[in-house]
Amino acid sequence: MHDDDVLIGTLMEDSWLTLEQMAAACAVEPSWLVLHLEEGLIPHAESVAGVWRFSGAALLHARRMRALERDFDAVPELAALVADLLEELDALRLRVRSLGG
Numbered sequence: 001m002h003d004d005d006v007l008i009g010t011l012m013e014d015s016w017l018t019l020e021q022m023a024a025a026c027a028v029e030p031s032w033l034v035l036h037l038e039e040g041l042i043p044h045a046e047s048v049a050g051v052w053r054f055s056g057a058a059l060l061h062a063r064r065m066r067a068l069e070r071d072f073d074a075v076p077e078l079a080a081l082v083a084d085l086l087e088e089l090d091a092l093r094l095r096v097r098s099l100g101g
Contacts, residue, residue: 016053018051019052021054022052043084057087065083
């Protein structure tokens, strides 16, 4: 887990971002987010009365996806899968640390 991941998790635990805030935080156009949302590739996001809102976990996921798409020319579905796997790996590492391993 990177320092910015910890910061995002801490700051965003009880906060929500709008579509525009999320796009700015990910350095993407809102249309990039909408496309990925329509494909079901960004978890931890919800639509309330037709307005999207995003958790810190969604921000981390989207930023990882964008980096994978940009750095490795990954298709969105592959980027989403790798981001999911990285999240699982982070959770397992945290669990091992908490068990004293």
